[in-house]
Amino acid sequence: MTLLFLASTVWASSPYPNAIATDLGMACTPTCNLCHASAGGGGPVPQAFGQALVAEGLTGGGNTEALTTALDALAAAGTDSDADGVADVDELAAGTNPNDDSAFCGETAVTPPSYGCLNTTAAVPGALGVILGLAAALRRRSSTVT
Ligand SMILES: [Ca+2]
Numbered sequence: 001m002t003l004l005f006l007a008s009t010v011w012a013s014s015p016y017p018n019a020i021a022t023d024l025g026m027a028c029t030p031t032c033n034l035c036h037a038s039a040g041g042g043g044p045v046p047q048a049f050g051q052a053l054v055a056e057g058l059t060g061g062g063n064t065e066a067l068t069t070a071l072d073a074l075a076a077a078g079t080d081s082d083a084d085g086v087a088d089v090d091e092l093a094a095g096t097n098p099n100d101d102s103a104f105c106g107e108t109a110v111t112p113p114s115y116g117c118l119n120t121t122a123a124v125p126g127a128l129g130v131i132l133g134l135a136a137a138l139r140r141r142s143s144t145v146t
């Protein structure tokens with residue numbers, strides 16, 4: 001029980017969220033689930049952004065110098081962990097989440113285009129598809145009537 005309390009105290013006092021906010025000029029401090037599985041932090045680092053930081057040499061222990069080095073490396077590489085076209089460090093500076101399409105700091109989330117060449121959503125017949133289908137059916141019908 002005491003060990004659990006001490007561990008949660010260590011997690012809660014991690015300097016990483018504040019250091020990320022300061023380094024990238026964020027409007028708010030991100031929660032620990034930017035890298036960890038829970039907002040309380042600690043334990044494994046399953047989030048893509050956290051794994052990118054680990055790949056750049058960041059370890060636990062509150063080494064903010066290593067964090068700055070890792071953030072600089074991500075910026076130089078243009079790492080885009082969620083592949084939405086916006087680099088991780090740019091997303092954080094703008095208040096969006098580098099792991100997915102959610103947002104921090106009350107900013108509007110990055111929404112991928114739903115049409116055009118960059119459309120990554122599944123093809124779903126929309127209103128235009130229905131209209132074109134009806135137009136084709138009417139054309140076939142009118143050509144058989146005459
Ligand atoms: Ca991104």
Ligand SMILES: [Ca+2]
Nearest residue numbers: 097098100101
């Ligand atoms: Ca994102």
